[in-house]
Amino acid sequence: MTKRHEGSSIIVTGAAGSIGFATCEILAREGARVMLVDIDADRLHECTAKLKDAGHEAVAFHADCANEDEVRAYAETAHNTFGRIDGFFNNAGIEGDLAPTHEYDIAMFDKIIRVNLRSMFLGLRFVIPYMVAAGKGAVVNTASIGSERGLAGACAYNAAKHGAVGLTRTAASEVAQKGVRVNCVMPGVIETPLLVGMLEQMFDGDVQAGMDKLGQVATLNRVGQPREVGDVVSFLLSDEASYVNGAKWEIDGGALATIRNDI
Secondary structure, eight states, X not given: OOXXXXXXXXXXXXXXXXXXXXXXXXXXXXXXXXXXXXXXHXXXXXXXXXXXXXXXXXXXXXXXXXXXXXXHHHHHHHHHHHSSOOEEEEOOOOOOOOBOGGGOOHXXXXXXXXXXXXXXXXXXXXXXXXXXXXXXXXXXXXXXXXXXXXXXXXHHHHHHHHHHHHHHHHHHHHHGGGTEEEEEEEEOSBOSHHHHHHHHHHTTTOHHHHHHHHHTTSTTSSOBOHHHHHHHHHHHHSGGGTTOOSOEEEESTTTTXXXXXXX
């Protein structure tokens, strides 16, 4: 039986993070050759080694995804290494500090916009041309349920994630007839180090209390796992999603679907 991504080459940014690496593992198991991109060199090489040790074809590229030259370089290297770029999970991001908008640190705001939104634009800017030239490709950007709702204390994160949806829709409208699809996923409360960091701030260090409380946001009554995001990303990058373009897929346990009245 042919694997979903057999022979494909896919770039994943933020690949050393929980969602990024879980997605890399899924893509690799499904036959993809994967380039892992991250700013955390140690964690990046550790993750790449895990894939190689499992018998998969994987390469690491250390980069600041908000740096124009470094993004251009990872896109060019992926193309030169694999001969083509079939898929791109544009996933790099950070959560930043929490504070009211009227008190938010300006330098922190600028940093989050740079890492979460500028990096996404640069990824699209330098990866999509290879796909357009080939007449085929699929991109998945990482947005958030914060793209649809306000989250008190996270003005910069919310602004960037709202922007992620705008970038997705715009790019999708531009390159669909050139054979390239662009979609985004909107993870909800997913168990990652980023979430733990936010919960430590929100719940005075009691992460479990935060997990229990935020799990109630979803109609499934739990937080999600990174692999549950990766499975959806894998589908959207595949030919099985050939008629999906410009879409935003909630992976949130039903959090955006309703206003709960049973908690």
